[in-house]
Amino acid sequence: MKPPPSSSPPSSATFLRKARLSPHLFALLAFILFITILYGEDLGCTLSSQFDFDQSRLHLDQTITSSTKKKLGEKLAFAVGESDEDCDIFQGRWVRDESRPLYEESECPYIQPQLTCQEHGRPDLSYRHWRWQPYGCSLPRFNSTLMLESLRGKRMMFVGDSLNRGQYVSMVCLLHRIIPENAKSMKTSGSLTVFTATDYNATIEFYWAPFLLESNSDDAVIHRISDRIVRKGSINKHGKHWKGADIVVFNTYLWWMTGLDFKILQGSFEDEEKDIVEVSTEEAYGMAMKSMLRWVKKNMDPKKTRVFFTSMSPSHQKSIDWGGLPNENCYNETSMIDDPTYWGSDCRKSIMNVISQVFSRSKVPITFLNITQLSSYRKDAHTSIYKKQWSPLTPQQIANPASYADCVHWCLPGIQDTWNELLFSKLFYP
Numbered sequence: 001m002k003p004p005p006s007s008s009p010p011s012s013a014t015f016l017r018k019a020r021l022s023p024h025l026f027a028l029l030a031f032i033l034f035i036t037i038l039y040g041e042d043l044g045c046t047l048s049s050q051f052d053f054d055q056s057r058l059h060l061d062q063t064i065t066s067s068t069k070k071k072l073g074e075k076l077a078f079a080v081g082e083s084d085e086d087c088d089i090f091q092g093r094w095v096r097d098e099s100r101p102l103y104e105e106s107e108c109p110y111i112q113p114q115l116t117c118q119e120h121g122r123p124d125l126s127y128r129h130w131r132w133q134p135y136g137c138s139l140p141r142f143n144s145t146l147m148l149e150s151l152r153g154k155r156m157m158f159v160g161d162s163l164n165r166g167q168y169v170s171m172v173c174l175l176h177r178i179i180p181e182n183a184k185s186m187k188t189s190g191s192l193t194v195f196t197a198t199d200y201n202a203t204i205e206f207y208w209a210p211f212l213l214e215s216n217s218d219d220a221v222i223h224r225i226s227d228r229i230v231r232k233g234s235i236n237k238h239g240k241h242w243k244g245a246d247i248v249v250f251n252t253y254l255w256w257m258t259g260l261d262f263k264i265l266q267g268s269f270e271d272e273e274k275d276i277v278e279v280s281t282e283e284a285y286g287m288a289m290k291s292m293l294r295w296v297k298k299n300m301d302p303k304k305t306r307v308f309f310t311s312m313s314p315s316h317q318k319s320i321d322w323g324g325l326p327n328e329n330c331y332n333e334t335s336m337i338d339d340p341t342y343w344g345s346d347c348r349k350s351i352m353n354v355i356s357q358v359f360s361r362s363k364v365p366i367t368f369l370n371i372t373q374l375s376s377y378r379k380d381a382h383t384s385i386y387k388k389q390w391s392p393l394t395p396q397q398i399a400n401p402a403s404y405a406d407c408v409h410w411c412l413p414g415i416q417d418t419w420n421e422l423l424f425s426k427l428f429y430p
């Protein structure tokens with residue numbers, strides 16, 4: 001695989017501006033943001049037209065993995081075998097599999113009530129009976145024993161937002177069955193949730209950092225801030241809690257999607273006069289990617305550890321994207337999108353392009369879990385209205401269920417188990 005060619009950085013077209021907002025403008029912006037959040041993440045994508053998709057960047061994952069292999073001259077940490085280098089496991093199709101799901105919702109006490117769809121009355125079960133089948137090869141079977149044995153005396157850490165939390169919980173559900181009741185526990189304190197397998201001296205952890213960098217949305221419970229601000233160069237604020245992990249799985253995406261330019265704080269959150277610069281979403285996101293790579297380079301030993309980055313989890317907020325009616329969304333969807341070229345209408349492409357650009361110019365070994373396309377078919381797999389609500393529903397909402405359907409998060413068991421099967425594959429058979 002040839003390395004992708006370089007091209008100009010996303011910053012070239014950026015419009016910088018110091019913002020000291022008047023209270024009126026501030027209120028207006030806050031209102032626009034509030035509406036943006038209400039009506040989905042994808043009202044607009046700043047500069048998206050300038051980030052047209054670059055086909056030459058296909059198969060970045062293979063590029064990263066094989067260059068890593070070459071550099072180390074031998075096998076990666078945790079590897080037990082090799083995969084077919086020519087097979088891109090993220091290209092494939094969903095096939096019906098009655099032996100799924102891999103576990104039952106009721107068997108896994110760790111699933112948060114925002115994801116337990118059966119408990120909250122979801123009537124259909126079909127969404128749980130699909131397996132991901134790559135075109136060129138087959139995925140290895142998820143082996144809980146192998147995974148847990150490999151984590152003996154080690155720390156596995158998921159860092160990111162609520163979608164990464166979902167993948168984290170899926171991983172715990174996939175593993176916990178083979179651990180006796182009195183030899184496991186899960187505890188949350190602030191931003192950190194730790195699942196411990198006592199006999200293995202192993203932990204699987206989740207750290208809440210929706211932007212990876214320090215932000216005004218970092219409170220693990222109260223983080224619904226409409227006017228989001230991220231502090232430049234601040235990755236160590238959270239990163240100091242990730243040190244010593246043997247496997248790290250990062251994600252970040254949804255929180256950047258405000259539909260407006262993004263506010264980057266130059267100084268500190270304590271400064272009285274905040275020095276804020278507004279940049280495009282793509283530039284802000286690229287900055288976070290670069291910070292993440294720098295953190296990995298400085299803190300992770302490529303001979304002993306593995307680092308993953310999970311790509312954007314797609315939402316299904318607008319039925320018109322897949323040929324449905326206006327004003328509808330994933331609510332009442334029980335089948336998947338069968339157009340293999342379906343991608344959706346939001347900023348995924350331009351963000352994917354930023355990721356390609358930043359990663360391809362770096363030698364830091366990160367394995368990219370490219371779950372965006374395979375998940376974008378699955379409009380049937382969201383929690384929709386079958387979840388614990390944050391606040392009681394109003395009569396208007398009850399009359400119009402689509403108005404409060406969650407088309408961002410995913411039911412468990414479900415599609416995020418597949419993300420972990422892909423992670424399993426890349427970890428043990430890179």
Ligand SMILES: *[C@@H]1O[C@H](CO)[C@@H](O)[C@H](O)[C@H]1NC(C)=O
Pocket residue numbers: 057058059060061090091352355356368370373
């Ligand atoms: C991820 O997969 C999609 C679709 O399969 C592809 O178009 C895109 O280039 C991939 N991204 C990277 C960074 O490899």
Ligand SMILES: *[C@@H]1O[C@H](CO)[C@@H](O)[C@H](O)[C@H]1NC(C)=O
Pocket residue numbers: 143144145146149
């Ligand atoms: C799972 O992994 C364990 C430990 O490596 C191994 O002994 C076992 O045979 C594997 N099971 C399957 C079904 O492959």
Ligand SMILES: *[C@@H]1O[C@H](CO)[C@@H](O)[C@H](O)[C@H]1NC(C)=O
Pocket residue numbers: 153154155201
């Ligand atoms: C348990 O694992 C930690 C790393 O997570 C390690 O530092 C410690 O030495 C281990 N303890 C034992 C008793 O193996």
Ligand SMILES: *[C@@H]1O[C@H](CO)[C@@H](O)[C@H](O)[C@H]1NC(C)=O
Pocket residue numbers: 332
């Ligand atoms: C859900 O979709 C089915 C068709 O798939 C339709 O018959 C039914 O009326 C819809 N229910 C609601 C509440 O929209």
